[in-house]
Amino acid sequence: MKTTRASIAEALSTVDGIQGFAERPPVPASGNAWPLVGEINRGPGQSFETTWRIGICLSSDVGIATDQFDELMPAVCSALQHLVYVDGGRPLTIPTEAGALYGIEITARSE
Numbered sequence: 001m002k003t004t005r006a007s008i009a010e011a012l013s014t015v016d017g018i019q020g021f022a023e024r025p026p027v028p029a030s031g032n033a034w035p036l037v038g039e040i041n042r043g044p045g046q047s048f049e050t051t052w053r054i055g056i057c058l059s060s061d062v063g064i065a066t067d068q069f070d071e072l073m074p075a076v077c078s079a080l081q082h083l084v085y086v087d088g089g090r091p092l093t094i095p096t097e098a099g100a101l102y103g104i105e106i107t108a109r110s111e
Contacts, residue, residue: 065102
C-alpha cells in the first residue's frame with residue numbers, strides 16, 4: 001500500500017480527539033492534524049523513502065497540552081503503525097491567527 005497524505009490523515013482521525021486532514025487547515029484548531037513531506041530520498045534499486053513531518057495541534061494551555069502530548073503519542077503511533085515507521089515526536093508551537101497553539105511534530109518514514 002502506498003502511503004499518501006490522505007491515508008495518514010484517515011489513520012490520524014481514528015485517534016480520539018484528533019481530526020486528520022490531508023493538508024494544513026486554513027485555521028488550525030486543537031485536535032487538528034496533518035502530514036507534510038519532510039524529504040524524499042532514493043533507496044536501493046528504484047525505491048524511494050519518504051520522511052513525513054506530522055503536525056498535531058494541542059491546547060493553547062501549556063498544562064493541558066503537556067498531558068495531551070503524553071496521552072496522544074502512544075495512540076498516534078499505534079494508529080499509524082500500518083502506514084509508517086514513527087521515529088519520534090517533539091513539542092512545537094503552531095502559530096495561528098488567534099495566537100499560538102502547542103503541538104506535536106511527529107517524524108515518520110515510509111516507502
